[in-house]
Amino acid sequence: MVNEKRLLLLGDEAIAQGAIDAGLSGVYAYPGTPSTEITEYIQKNAVARERGLHSQWCTNEKTAMEAALGMSFMGKRAMVCMKHVGLNVCADPFVNSAMTGVGGGLVVVVADDPSMHSSQDEQDSRFYAKFAMIPTLEPSSQQEAYDMMAAAFDYSERQQLPVLLRVTTRMAHSRAVVRVVDEARGENPINYDAEAANWVLLPANARRRNDKVTAQQPQLEADAAVSDYNSLEATFQDAGTKSALGIIASGIAYNYVREVFAAHPGTACPLLKISQYPLPKELVRRLMNQCERVLIVEEGQPFIEEQVRGVSDITAILGRLTGELPRTGELTPDIVAQALGIDVRQAATPDVVAARPPQLCQGCGHRDVYAALNEVLREFDHPRVFGDIGCYTLGFLPPFRAIHSCVDMGASITMAKGAADAGQWPAVAVIGDSTFTHSGMTGLLDAVNEGADITVIISDNLTTAMTGGQDSAGTSKYEAICRGLGVDEEHLHVVVPLPKNIPEITRIIREEINYHGVSVIIPRRECIQTFKRHSKEKKA
Amino acid sequence: MKTDIILCGVGGQGILTIATIIGEAALADDLYIKQAEVHGMSQRGGDVQSMLRLSSDPIFSDLVPTGSADVIISMEPMEALRYVRYLKPDGWVITSSAPLVNIPNYPDAEALSAELSRQPHVIALDIERLAKENAVPRSSNVILLGAAAHALGLGLDKLEAAVRRVFERKGDAVVEANVKALTVGKEAAVC
Incomplete structure (x- = not known):
């Protein structure tokens, strides 16, 4: 491979560039921090545009995963990108993509968010790949992220399985210089050789595939043991003596270990780097044979650590489960240094520094929606407002303190319905436009079918705002969608959320709460951030 | 050569532009670079930081x-002040002196400047005023970068070349305003 150009790329951008250079035909994704920039990079890339690679946003991660599987079925290389909780949304096609196998290479990129910088949990996607029996790559540097894309597509086609590429927030959102090839590989041609029976997961076919994929697992592990991405970097002792400590470090955690080794040379010890799974037990055994104790340093949940420990309580395995590292949260060089016995003395942050939480922008339409909603709900003893995922989740914070729940994409409507079923009134759902098309529509159908006593506010700012203003799948279709799902025309309202309209909006909210069936109110005004951007573009 | 930099501010203040310029200069200088950014929810008027390492x-x-x-x-x-725990004992703080008050419990101005002056090496500049006085109203962040030039180990000429490349697409007027802002900052830091 001739590596010519040097680019300063985010981990996400390195993945995107790597995919394009590996002959990608389409990326399928729903925006989600910290994965959004992968698809955005492809949307703007000159080669991708020239080739007409698919890069439009999908309605949700499930539609994305399935469309990518369809492209793979036709023999072309496809990529799906999402944040970790998006993998829950597409879990069904993800797990079953191992059962169908692939045609063209299929790479599923999942960006986990340990410490939950922008998420509601810190689930670790490596567990998904393990039970789905899908091989996993976990880059430790932006260069590796780039290089791994070509390797992942090749491996996917060779093994006839999808490949999971797992990154975490710091890899996704950190820049480094990446050497990239001069010319992108060509796309795969359409291919009609797919073995039909593999793709029709009737039980008889699925059983055969399940046996095949299960039988492949030892080979996948053997491949991981000799992978260039896994390495045993050892300063081994003389024969017969063991090192007091050895380290297994995966993905980005490897960097923190190397950082500490460089800053404190006395801490250096045998180090096993893991960036390809299934976990190669052979390499782990070789390290353990050379060391008295092993510290396992991994970003996320104790995935390797649990496998190495098994059910034993041996004291030789150290990590998140034994308190050497914190049980939760992302790692830092300081945390790893402490685990290696370095006394990290942190200066305190001066007392004068106050917390500055994120907040809704000045001039944001969601502010007017919450102002009106709060005014009406003050008239009730126990109103309940079911929130959802988006900028408007910030309505939980002062000054609004307006929502009582936020769980997952679309849960506002369904939880309001369940609460109404339990006898709660008023039960109000607040959901954004993009979240509504992502996962709110089906719940609204449930509510309509049962005539649930809920008031749904679809706060439409014409974009997917929280992730930076991507297109929203349902723009200009919301009234039609609601009507199509059976919402009564008389209880379907569109308002403009501006301070001057608050009297009108409060009147409508009050009336619809007092209507004992499904009502939908759509406050519609463009996101203030995309509005500014569009005004600037018009001027230019 | 090795410089570790913390860039910080409030979402929307343009710290990533400063990072882009430094990154561009370092790339041209064949240095190794790592730059951890903050994207997503924390951008909305909350505190933001970016860690930039050159070596x-x-x-x-x-x-x-x-x-x-x-x-x-x-x-x-x-x-x-939120990030002074990351600073070396002999490290520099280069900051805008103008508070952005968007929280009810923002500290008292005197307490804040007293705490700031406790740091051993501080340059606090009213960059918004400097930007207006020098007719570069949209380049206060580049003025701050100019004031930090001496602490970066990169050289003003390299930063200037990077400013020219980063703003090239926006036209000559924008390029010249930012080149001027860089010099304004550099000079303000000297006196």
């Missing part, structure tokens, strides 16, 4: 360990 040798961690940053460049004075 002539390979860099492992994307994050800067505490007590080891050479310089903090902050678009807001309280935000500068």
Whole structure:
């Protein structure tokens, strides 16, 4: 491979560039921090545009995963990108993509968010790949992220399985210089050789595939043991003596270990780097044979650590489960240094520094929606407002303190319905436009079918705002969608959320709460951030 | 050569533009670079920071360990203090002196400047005023970068060349305004 150009790329951008250079035909994704920039990079890339690679946003991660599987079925290389909780949304096609196998290479990129910088949990996607029996790559540097894309597509086609590429927030959102090839590989041609029976997961076919994929697992592990991405970097002792400590470090955690080794040379010890799974037990055994104790340093949940420990309580395995590292949260060089016995003395942050939480922008339409909603709900003893995922989740914070729940994409409507079923009134759902098309529509159908006593506010700012203003799948279709799902025309309202309209909006909210069936109110005004951007573009 | 930098401020103040310029200069200088950014929810009027590491040798961690940053460049004075635990004992704080008050419990101005002056090496500049006085109203962040030039180990000429490349697409007027802003900052830091 001739590596010519040097680019300063985010981990996400390195993945995107790597995919394009590996002959990608389409990326399928729903925006989600910290994965959004992968698809955005492809949307703007000159080669991708020239080739007409698919890069439009999908309605949700499930539609994305399935469309990518369809492209793979036709023999072309496809990529799906999402944040970790998006993998829950597409879990069904993800797990079953191992059962169908692939045609063209299929790479599923999942960006986990340990410490939950922008998420509601810190689930670790490596567990998904393990039970789905899908091989996993976990880059430790932006260069590796780039290089791994070509390797992942090749491996996917060779093994006839999808490949999971797992990154975490710091890899996704950190820049480094990446050497990239001069010319992108060509796309795969359409291919009609797919073995039909593999793709029709009737039980008889699925059983055969399940046996095949299960039988492949030892080979996948053997491949991981000799992978260039896994390495045993050892300063081994003389024969017969063991090192007091050895380290297994995966993905980005490897960097923190190397950082500490460089800053404190006395801490250096045998180090096993893991960036390809299934976990190669052979390499782990070789390290353990050379060391008295092993510290396992991994970003996320104790995935390797649990496998190495098994059910034993041996004291030789150290990590998140034994308190050497914190049980939760992302790692830092300081945390790893402490685990290696370095006394990290942190200066305190001066007392004068106050917390500055994120907040809704000045001039944001969601502010007017919450102002009106709060005014009406003050008239009730126990109103309940079911929130959802988006900028408007910030309505939980002062000054609004307006929502009582936020769980997952679309849960506002369904939880309001369940609460109404339990006898709660008023039960109000607040959901954004993009979240509504992502996962709110089906719940609204449930509510309509049962005539649930809920008031749904679809706060439409014409974009997917929280992730930076991507297109929203349902723009200009919301009234039609609601009507199509059976919402009564008389209880379907569109308002403009501006301070001057608050009297009108409060009147409508009050009336619809007092209507004992499904009502939908759509406050519609463009996101203030995309509005500014569009005004600037018009001027230019 | 090795410089660890903390860039900070409030979402929307333009710290990533400063990072882009430094990154561009370092790339042209063949240095190793790691730059951890904050995207997503925390951008909405909340505190934001970016850790930027430059070195002539390979860099492992994307994050800067505490007590080891050479310089903090902050678009807001309280935000500068939020990260002083990352600073080396002889590190520099280069900050805008103008508070951005968007929280009810923002500290008292005197307490804030007293705490700031406790730091051993501080340059606090009213960059918004400097931007207006020098007719470069949209380039206050580049003025701050100019004021930090001495602490970066990169050289003003390299930063200027990077400014020219970064703003090239926006036309000559924007390029010249930012080149001027860089010099304004550099000179303001001297006196």
